[in-house]
Amino acid sequence: MQITTLTDLEAVKARGLAQLYPEKPKILVGMATCGMAAGAQRVLETLQKRAQQLHWDGAVEKTGCIGFCYEEPLVDLIIPGQPRLTYARVDQEFAAEMMTAVAAGTVPEENFLARLDVDDMILDGGPRRFYEGALSGFVAQAPRYEDLDFFKLQRHLAMRNCGFIDPDNLEHYIARGGYFALHRALTSMTPEEVIEAVTVGGLRGRGGGGFPTGVKWASCRKAKGWPKYVLCNADEGDPGAYMDRSLIEGDPHAILEGMLIGAYAIGSTEGYIYVRAEYPLAVKTLQRAILTAREAGLLGQNIFGAGFSFDIKLNLGGGAFVCGESTALMASIEGRPGEPRAKYVRSVEKGLWNLPSNLNNVETWANVPLIIAKGADWYREIGTEGSKGTKIFSLVGQVKNVGLVEVPMGVTIKDMVNLIGGGVPEAREFKAIQIGGPSGGCIPRELWDLPIDFDSLWDAGAMMGSGGMIVMDNSTCMVDVAKFFLDFLIDESCGKCIPCRLGLKRMRDILEEFSSGKGSLADLEELQSLSEAVQDGALCGLGSSGPNPVLTTLRYFRDEYEAHILGRRCPAGVCKDLITYAINQELCNGCMACVRECPQGAITGEKKQPHQLDATLCIKCGACFEVCKFGAVEVS
Amino acid sequence: MSISFKSLETILERHPPSPEHLISALQDVQARFHYLPKEAMTAVCDHLGVPVSRGWAVATFYKSFSLEPQGEHGISVCMGTACHVRGARNLYDKFRRDLGLPGEEGTTRDRKFTLRQVRCLGCCSMGPVAQVDEEIHGNLNQRKAGQLIKLYRKR
Amino acid sequence: MVTFTINGKEVQGQKDWTILDVARWEGIPIPTLCHHPAVEPYGACRLCVVEVDEGRRTRIVISCMYPVKEGIKVRTDTPRVQNVRRWIMQLLLDESPASSYLKELAKSFDVKPSRFQKAGVSFACHLCGLCVRACQEVVGIQALTFSNRGLKKEIASPLQMGSKDCISCGNCLYVCPSLGMEQLYARMRA
Ligand SMILES: Cc1cc2nc3c(=O)[nH]c(=O)nc-3n(C[C@H](O)[C@H](O)[C@H](O)COP(=O)(O)O)c2cc1C
Ligand code: FES
Ligand code: FES
Numbered sequence: 001m002q003i004t005t006l007t008d009l010e011a012v013k014a015r016g017l018a019q020l021y022p023e024k025p026k027i028l029v030g031m032a033t034c035g036m037a038a039g040a041q042r043v044l045e046t047l048q049k050r051a052q053q054l055h056w057d058g059a060v061e062k063t064g065c066i067g068f069c070y071e072e073p074l075v076d077l078i079i080p081g082q083p084r085l086t087y088a089r090v091d092q093e094f095a096a097e098m099m100t101a102v103a104a105g106t107v108p109e110e111n112f113l114a115r116l117d118v119d120d121m122i123l124d125g126g127p128r129r130f131y132e133g134a135l136s137g138f139v140a141q142a143p144r145y146e147d148l149d150f151f152k153l154q155r156h157l158a159m160r161n162c163g164f165i166d167p168d169n170l171e172h173y174i175a176r177g178g179y180f181a182l183h184r185a186l187t188s189m190t191p192e193e194v195i196e197a198v199t200v201g202g203l204r205g206r207g208g209g210g211f212p213t214g215v216k217w218a219s220c221r222k223a224k225g226w227p228k229y230v231l232c233n234a235d236e237g238d239p240g241a242y243m244d245r246s247l248i249e250g251d252p253h254a255i256l257e258g259m260l261i262g263a264y265a266i267g268s269t270e271g272y273i274y275v276r277a278e279y280p281l282a283v284k285t286l287q288r289a290i291l292t293a294r295e296a297g298l299l300g301q302n303i304f305g306a307g308f309s310f311d312i313k314l315n316l317g318g319g320a321f322v323c324g325e326s327t328a329l330m331a332s333i334e335g336r337p338g339e340p341r342a343k344y345v346r347s348v349e350k351g352l353w354n355l356p357s358n359l360n361n362v363e364t365w366a367n368v369p370l371i372i373a374k375g376a377d378w379y380r381e382i383g384t385e386g387s388k389g390t391k392i393f394s395l396v397g398q399v400k401n402v403g404l405v406e407v408p409m410g411v412t413i414k415d416m417v418n419l420i421g422g423g424v425p426e427a428r429e430f431k432a433i434q435i436g437g438p439s440g441g442c443i444p445r446e447l448w449d450l451p452i453d454f455d456s457l458w459d460a461g462a463m464m465g466s467g468g469m470i471v472m473d474n475s476t477c478m479v480d481v482a483k484f485f486l487d488f489l490i491d492e493s494c495g496k497c498i499p500c501r502l503g504l505k506r507m508r509d510i511l512e513e514f515s516s517g518k519g520s521l522a523d524l525e526e527l528q529s530l531s532e533a534v535q536d537g538a539l540c541g542l543g544s545s546g547p548n549p550v551l552t553t554l555r556y557f558r559d560e561y562e563a564h565i566l567g568r569r570c571p572a573g574v575c576k577d578l579i580t581y582a583i584n585q586e587l588c589n590g591c592m593a594c595v596r597e598c599p600q601g602a603i604t605g606e607k608k609q610p611h612q613l614d615a616t617l618c619i620k621c622g623a624c625f626e627v628c629k630f631g632a633v634e635v636s
Numbered sequence: 637m638s639i640s641f642k643s644l645e646t647i648l649e650r651h652p653p654s655p656e657h658l659i660s661a662l663q664d665v666q667a668r669f670h671y672l673p674k675e676a677m678t679a680v681c682d683h684l685g686v687p688v689s690r691g692w693a694v695a696t697f698y699k700s701f702s703l704e705p706q707g708e709h710g711i712s713v714c715m716g717t718a719c720h721v722r723g724a725r726n727l728y729d730k731f732r733r734d735l736g737l738p739g740e741e742g743t744t745r746d747r748k749f750t751l752r753q754v755r756c757l758g759c760c761s762m763g764p765v766a767q768v769d770e771e772i773h774g775n776l777n778q779r780k781a782g783q784l785i786k787l788y789r790k791r
Numbered sequence: 792m793v794t795f796t797i798n799g800k801e802v803q804g805q806k807d808w809t810i811l812d813v814a815r816w817e818g819i820p821i822p823t824l825c826h827h828p829a830v831e832p833y834g835a836c837r838l839c840v841v842e843v844d845e846g847r848r849t850r851i852v853i854s855c856m857y858p859v860k861e862g863i864k865v866r867t868d869t870p871r872v873q874n875v876r877r878w879i880m881q882l883l884l885d886e887s888p889a890s891s892y893l894k895e896l897a898k899s900f901d902v903k904p905s906r907f908q909k910a911g912v913s914f915a916c917h918l919c920g921l922c923v924r925a926c927q928e929v930v931g932i933q934a935l936t937f938s939n940r941g942l943k944k945e946i947a948s949p950l951q952m953g954s955k956d957c958i959s960c961g962n963c964l965y966v967c968p969s970l971g972m973e974q975l976y977a978r979m980r981a
Binding site for chain 1 (some may be wrong): 655656657658659660663686690693694697698699700701715716717718719720721722723726729730733754755756757758759760761762763765772774777778779
Binding site (some may be wrong): 344492494496 | 835836838851878879943944
């Protein structure tokens with residue numbers, strides 16, 4: 001149906017609420033990419049089949065990802081008058097059992113993760129309890145979400161709907177307060193007031209640079225030229241970050257609504273979303289959301305009868321990290337190779353087709369409706385002095401609780417790793433976090449009281465980037481990490497300017513000398529001056545921030561570089577030219593696992609006899625190390 | 637190698653003849669044929685009114701296009717940061733060894749497999765990760781990789 | 792007219808001029824590689840970098856594209872500028888250590904081939920793109936193009952065959968500063 005008035009919106013909201021808080025029980029399966037990879041599709045099918053067999057009177061639906069990626073597949077059970085119950089690592093077998101139990105009027109106790117008593121419903125007038133009165137039985141004892149370390153410091157603002165709604169269902173989105181902010185902006189605010197709110201709210205770009213969003217909008221509004229374009233950067237190139245994907249897969253309308261509000265403020269009628277083609281589910285979700293919004297009249301001509309028109313096209317990225325850079329992204333939308341150009345004339349003045357264009361990141365857009373709905377002052381309260389609001393991080397790498405984490409700005413690294421992340425694996429030591437992707441840097445344990453916000457990270461030589469946070473322990477070699485990022489950038493460089501094309505390669509060559517034991521201390525000076533030349537000389541952000549991973553590791557882990565250069569050894573046991581594998585004769589109990597696995601036949605031995613490794617045949621592939629259950633394979 | 641003109645026509649019909657649709661039209665060709673046949677590339681460029689040289693520049697710039705026919709099964713090994721710190725490099729070398737590929741990426745002689753590196757499949761929680769055709773396999777190690785290849789060889 | 796300073800000297804330029812335009816006019820030397828008066832600036836070689844004090848901040852920009860602004864202070868020879876130029880020369884020279892043209896240019900920077908120099912290469916295309924740009928902007932066709940990216944980036948004839956758009960005008964040969972174009976030219980006309 002067409003939504004053109006507040007009354008229409010209220011009517012849809014009522015319908016949506018009846019679906020979100022039904023009178024009958026309901027089961028939700030997390031079906032974002034991470035859930036799917038863990039087998040959510042099969043779980044969903046099992047639940048549906050079993051429900052049919054048992055003639056169960058309830059609904060089985062899909063939803064997005066709430067962030068507990070390490071516990072996927074997640075299944076939520078919503079029974080009227082009960083808290084919402086979350087089950088983790090659900091497989092087909094348990095799904096069938098669960099349905100049987102639920103159909104019989106009980107709730108299973110296995111695989112239980114946590115219960116949720118109150119739904120924040122931040123956009124819609126405040127919290128809503130799932131039940132009244134006292135709980136009984138197992139549920140009363142069950143841990144609440146707030147009791148889980150992973151959740152303690154979190155605050156889901158941008159992810160407000162992820163894991164609560166069916167992303168394809170517009171009614172669900174509206175039920176939780178969606179599109180009311182747009183209505184308010186269009187009917188009771190001038191474009192200038194919208195920009196003012198975003199500026200005062202202190203929203204800074206979540207795509208990397210942290211540029212004040214309101215300031216950008218204001219310059220684009222002022223710029224001469226027509227039409228103006230509003231663009232969404234969903235290229236998410238940082239290898240190890242996936243919050244934008246998750247937002248799109250969990251709550252696509254939040255992004256559309258943000259863009260609509262931005263377009264109104266800037267005076268734009270056309271928008272583009274540039275999304276990675278490697279995210280097939282995100283692409284489909286966006287396609288469906290745009291169609292639904294168009295059918296409802298929320299995209300197109302004369303939205304809410306306010307005389308404002310806007311529509312959005314979807315562009316698929318072709319697999320090039322550099323296309324996340326604003327000018328390259330625009331070149332790509334125009335159908336050209338993604339080569340950046342010099343930005344002496346800013347793209348808010350001359351961007352896409354040389355017309356004023358305003359580009360913001362997915363997460364930035366998702367924050368916009370919130371500021372309009374709740375007000376700039378409400379938003380300002382969250383976060384730190386210079387960095388307002390929350391930020392989503394993908395907490396990954398060598399840490400127990402891997403997943404998406406949305407926290408107010410200013411949480412310390414220590415809390416992120418030890419509390420939320422649950423620490424590094426047993427018997428390992430936390431060494432550093434890498435933040436900001438290939439443009440960011442590694443921050444060592446000594447600085448782990450550092451609050452995570454735009455400016456503190458910048459001062460430490462790293463940057464917020466899009467929010468990838470990779471935890472590293474003592475099994476990670478920092479020279480190797482620096483090499484890894486250079487490899488990535490060399491591979492992704494567009495190749496236009498010399499400092500980036502040849503300079504990064506030269507840096508890589510110098511590091512290669514270190515990790516093969518051929519370096520000298522003088523090379524460190526050379527590396528430093530080359531890094532500075534690349535920073536100063538490169539055309540775009542890819543090149544000019546490319547040396548950051550090298551410079552930060554040099555700054556904080558110089559001893560490790562020196563161990564490679566002077567001691568000819570790799571303390572973490574990673575650099576192949578500097579390590580050897582050996583079998584500890586005492587620990588080996590002769591299980592033959594490594595003998596079978598070694599591709600070179602370098603390991604020999606009899607059952608129940610300690611095995612022998614012939615170092616001349618060994619290619620250091622690490623296969624024996626992986627299969628040995630007794631820690632008998634040693635790297636030195 | 638000749639290509640089916642029928643399916644090419646339908647792709648062209650979907651794209652209005654203006655240069656901005658170059659990338660999306662080539663993406664459709666890639667999706668249909670799993671690579672960009674030269675005839676198709678020329679046809680797309682003629683249809684959109686862009687010089688072939690621009691089609692070539694685009695086709696060689698973006699990683700999602702391939703200029704060679706692909707193997708029956710595509711194996712994409714994630715080389716993202718999270719997977720890297722969990723041993724993706726050794727895993728990748730295992731795939732390469734077992735498939736007998738001389739270079740970094742490529743297609744096996746029997747056209748059964750195409751191996752390539754990708755950056756972050758968005759499943760970092762299960763790293764190291766590889767995607768075979770449409771399916772994602774997480775928490776891999778070298779032994780599991782060997783089993784995977786055996787499994788798909790039979791399919 | 793826009794008034795500003797280069798190396799402390801007060802200079803003037805038209806509104807749409809670049810720093811390089813003004814410097815050339817004033818006879819202040821700035822080295823360039825990818826710049827050519829016949830085509831639009833491209834900003835690839837970065838040899839023409841200068842340091843600009845914009846009041847709020849000081850940064851390194853390329854003079855061939857940076858439009859002049861009132862009151863800026865430009866310096867063409869600071870340590871940062873020299874460091875960028877010296878490294879660019881070093882990297883280029885190591886790519887084609889035998890190129891007489893690069894050797895000549897490198898002399899003024901006191902740069903010699905390093906331990907990373909490529910063996911057995913007499914010249915290498917440094918992707919200044921003059922050929923591609925001359926073909927497009929001067930001749931008005933697009934017979935040749937950049938292909939690939941990063942280290943694999945090269946100038947190519949489309950589809951790796953003869954170019955059906957090439958009219959054999961030879962402009963690309965003429966503007967090419969290295970000897971890279973000859974082979975490709977033959978191939979395009981095949
Ligand atoms: C090499 C490079 C890659 C980038 N990749 C992304 C990206 O994947 N996603 C993104 O939102 N911004 C990316 N950016 C930042 C964008 O250029 C741009 O600043 C941002 O999208 C602006 O939105 P914001 O102000 O909302 O952050 C990248 C920048 C550079 C230099
Ligand atoms: S780094 Fe491999 S899936 Fe993200
Ligand atoms: S002359 Fe300015 S970048 Fe090449």
